[in-house]
Amino acid sequence: MPEKVFVFDTTLRDGEQSPGCSMNLDEKLEMARQLERLEVDILEAGFPIASQGDFEAVRAIAAEIRRPIVAALARANELDIKRAWEGLVGAAKPRIHTFLATSDIHLKYKLHKTREEVLKQIQWAVALAKSFCQDVEFSPEDAGRTDRQYLIECCHAAVEAGATVLNLPDTVGYCLEPEYEQMFADVKKGVPGINGVILSTHTHDDLGMAVANTLAGMRGGARQVECTINGIGERAGNAALEEIVMAIKVRKDVIPVYTEIRTEELFASSQLLTRLTGMAVQRNKAIVGRNAFAHEAGIHQDGVLKNAITYEIIQPQSVGMPSNSIVLGKHSGRHALAKRYEELGYQLTKPELERAYELFTTLADRKKNIYDEDLIALVNESFQHIPEMFSLKLFQSVASSEGRSTATVELEKDGEVFHDSATADGPCDAAFRAIDRITGVPGTIMDFSVHTVGPGTDGAAEVSVRGRFEGREFTGKSTSHNVVEAAARAYLQCANKAAYELKRAEEHAALSAGSVHKNGMVDRFFPGGY
Ligand SMILES: [Zn+2]
Numbered sequence: 001m002p003e004k005v006f007v008f009d010t011t012l013r014d015g016e017q018s019p020g021c022s023m024n025l026d027e028k029l030e031m032a033r034q035l036e037r038l039e040v041d042i043l044e045a046g047f048p049i050a051s052q053g054d055f056e057a058v059r060a061i062a063a064e065i066r067r068p069i070v071a072a073l074a075r076a077n078e079l080d081i082k083r084a085w086e087g088l089v090g091a092a093k094p095r096i097h098t099f100l101a102t103s104d105i106h107l108k109y110k111l112h113k114t115r116e117e118v119l120k121q122i123q124w125a126v127a128l129a130k131s132f133c134q135d136v137e138f139s140p141e142d143a144g145r146t147d148r149q150y151l152i153e154c155c156h157a158a159v160e161a162g163a164t165v166l167n168l169p170d171t172v173g174y175c176l177e178p179e180y181e182q183m184f185a186d187v188k189k190g191v192p193g194i195n196g197v198i199l200s201t202h203t204h205d206d207l208g209m210a211v212a213n214t215l216a217g218m219r220g221g222a223r224q225v226e227c228t229i230n231g232i233g234e235r236a237g238n239a240a241l242e243e244i245v246m247a248i249k250v251r252k253d254v255i256p257v258y259t260e261i262r263t264e265e266l267f268a269s270s271q272l273l274t275r276l277t278g279m280a281v282q283r284n285k286a287i288v289g290r291n292a293f294a295h296e297a298g299i300h301q302d303g304v305l306k307n308a309i310t311y312e313i314i315q316p317q318s319v320g321m322p323s324n325s326i327v328l329g330k331h332s333g334r335h336a337l338a339k340r341y342e343e344l345g346y347q348l349t350k351p352e353l354e355r356a357y358e359l360f361t362t363l364a365d366r367k368k369n370i371y372d373e374d375l376i377a378l379v380n381e382s383f384q385h386i387p388e389m390f391s392l393k394l395f396q397s398v399a400s401s402e403g404r405s406t407a408t409v410e411l412e413k414d415g416e417v418f419h420d421s422a423t424a425d426g427p428c429d430a431a432f433r434a435i436d437r438i439t440g441v442p443g444t445i446m447d448f449s450v451h452t453v454g455p456g457t458d459g460a461a462e463v464s465v466r467g468r469f470e471g472r473e474f475t476g477k478s479t480s481h482n483v484v485e486a487a488a489r490a491y492l493q494c495a496n497k498a499a500y501e502l503k504r505a506e507e508h509a510a511l512s513a514g515s516v517h518k519n520g521m522v523d524r525f526f527p528g529g530y
Helices: 011-015 025-038 053-065 080-088 104-111 115-132 148-160 177-190 210-219 241-250 261-279 298-306 332-343 349-367 373-381 427-439 483-508
Strands: 004-009 041-046 069-075 094-101 136-141 165-170 198-203 222-228 325-329 391-398 403-412 417-426 446-453 458-470 472-480
Touching: 004 198, 004 241, 011 025, 011 041, 025 041, 025 053, 025 261, 041 053, 053 069, 053 080, 069 080, 080 094, 080 115, 094 104, 094 115, 094 165, 104 115, 115 136, 115 148, 136 148, 136 198, 148 165, 148 177, 165 177, 165 222, 177 198, 177 210, 198 210, 210 222, 210 241, 222 241, 241 261, 325 332, 332 349, 332 373, 349 373, 373 446, 373 458, 391 427, 403 427, 403 446, 403 483, 417 427, 427 483, 446 483, 458 483, 472 483
Parallel strands: 004 041, 004 222, 041 069, 069 094, 094 136, 136 165, 165 198, 198 222
Antiparallel strands: 391 403, 403 417, 446 458, 458 472
C-alpha cells in the first residue's frame, strides 16, 4: 500500500526571503490561493517576527486559507513563538514551526552556546509552542552537519516536549544522497517515541541535488517534503515542488508513496509566481520550463507524432502546460478569451478581463497569430499588484551607432504629468536615467534580459529587469514590440515597487539593516531563517 507524503510548501517563507523574490501582502495572498488550488498539505506563510509585513501576510493568509495547514516560522525564543502564534490565531489548522541550530559550527560561531544549553532550549521552546498550538514542527537547523548522536538527542528532546513533525534540513545544500537517507534512518531508529511523529525533508540546491536528496530522505522514512514552486529560495534555491511531485508520480513503480497535489495546477502555479516576482524560470527547467515538452530533433518529433509515449514521459496536459497552438485571432470575443485564460490557470475578475481584452485586441491588430505565450505575457504585464505611483504616458528614444542615445519620457502621478529627457551610451540606459530624473529614486541595473514571445518575426520582446534601489532589489517585466519601450516599462515597474516599499518601510520603520528595532522587530534579512 503506498503511503501519503505531505507536501509542505515554503514558497512564501524560504522562497520569498531570497533576493529578488519579495512579494507584498496582496501578492502573497494571491499566491496562497493558488497553492490552495494546487492542494498543498501545508503552506508556510512567513516568519512573523521578521517584519511587520511578514506578520500581516501570515495573519491574512491564516484568516482566509482554510484547506491546508498554515504554518509560521519562529526561532526558539519567546518573542518569536508568541509572535508566530499571534499571526496564526485565525487559522483553521495552525502550525508553529520553530527551529534552532544544532551543528557544532553553528553552536560555536553563531549561537555561542554549549550542546547542553541548546538541548534545554529545544525542549523549552517546543513546550512553549505546544502550549499555544497542538501542531508543532521542530527543525534542528544544519542537521546535515550535526553530530549524529547529538542530533538524535535533540530530536528526542523535541519529541518529548510534544513536537508533531521533525524536519531535518540540509540547510547549506551539502549532503549527498546516501548521507541524507542515512540521517533519517538513524533518527527513525534512535529516537524513542518517534512513531507518531512525521519526519520531514528540507533541502537546498547548492550542489544541484535538492530534489534527489528529498527522494533520498523519503527512502530513509520522511513523509513530509519541504519545497518551493520553481525551486526559488536562498542561494541556489530549495527543492522544486513540481519536480518532486512529478518524480513521485511518474516513477510510482519504484517510489512507494503518493502526494495529493493536483498536478494540473503546476504550470499555473509556476506562471503565477513568475508573474508576481518577475523571476522567470529558465527555458529548459524541468516540468514547467517553456522547452520542457518541446521536441526539436526530427526523429523525436516523428516519434511523438506517431505516439507521444515514444519520447514523452509526462503528458504536458498532466501538469497544465498549454499547447503551443494558435488559439485566438482578431475576431475572438471576450468569452473565448476568458475561457482560454481559465484553461491556462488564470482566474480573471471582470475588470481584469476587460483590461486583458483591450490589450488583446490591440495586439491582434499588430500580430496575426496569438499564442498562449502571448496571452500569458499580456497578463504578466498588466496585472501588477504594486500600485502604480508613476505610469508611463509617452516614450520616445533616438538610438544611433555613433554618439550618445537620447530618451524622453512622460510620466503621470496623481493626475499630474512630468516629463524629462536624458542621454546615455545606449537607448535603454537613457530611458532609465530619464525615469530616475522624474521619480527621484535612482536605481542600478543588476540584471537585464530580453526574450522573444512566441515564434515569428512579429513576436514581441519580453524584457526583464532587476534593479537595485537604496540597497534593495526589485524586478520588473514588460512586453512590447519596441524593445526600448518594454525596457522602460520594466524599469518603471522596479522603480514603482521601490517607491512603494520605501514608503511602507518608513511607515513601519522595520527595514534598517541587521538591527533590532524599538518594537522588538528584527530586520528580515538577518542570518537565521534557514
Ligand atoms: Zn531553507
